[in-house]
Amino acid sequence: xxxxxxxxxxxxxxxxxxxxxxxxxxxxxxxxxxxxxxxxxxxxxxxxxxxxxxxxxxxxxxxxxxxxxxxxxxxxxxxxxxxxxxxxxxxxxxxxx
Numbered sequence: 001x002x003x004x005x006x007x008x009x010x011x012x013x014x015x016x017x018x019x020x021x022x023x024x025x026x027x028x029x030x031x032x033x034x035x036x037x038x039x040x041x042x043x044x045x046x047x048x049x050x051x052x053x054x055x056x057x058x059x060x061x062x063x064x065x066x067x068x069x070x071x072x073x074x075x076x077x078x079x080x081x082x083x084x085x086x087x088x089x090x091x092x093x094x095x096x097x
Contacts, residue, residue: 013071013079014059016049022081032078039069046084 016022024045027033036042040063050060050068058070 010080010082012077013047013061013081014073014077016059016081018049018051021046021048021084023084024079025082026080028078028080032075035072035075036079039071040065040067041069041071041079047081 010025013022013024024036024041024043024047027036027041027043039061041047041061046064048062050062052059053070057073059073059076061069061071063069
């Protein structure tokens with residue numbers, strides 16, 4: 001997202017919408033970094049939101065390697081993301097068949 005002044009705005013991984021590709025910019029707190037590591041998430045990685053579960057407590061993400069993971073929004077809200085660049089957004093994410 002671009003702010004009114006043209007700068008890139010950050011938002012929470014918990015707030016991404018289905019189909020949105022974002023780059024992980026910052027992970028707050030050691031406990032959250034541990035959860036991210038357990039799920040294969042790291043700063044600099046581009047992920048795509050597949051869907052939010054009806055409860056609003058979980059979201060499914062697709063990683064760069066095509067692996068899908070389910071993240072708990074309780075800790076995902078402490079992961080700052082920004083929109084992936086147009087180049088990153090057009091790059092296909094691998095699929096596992």
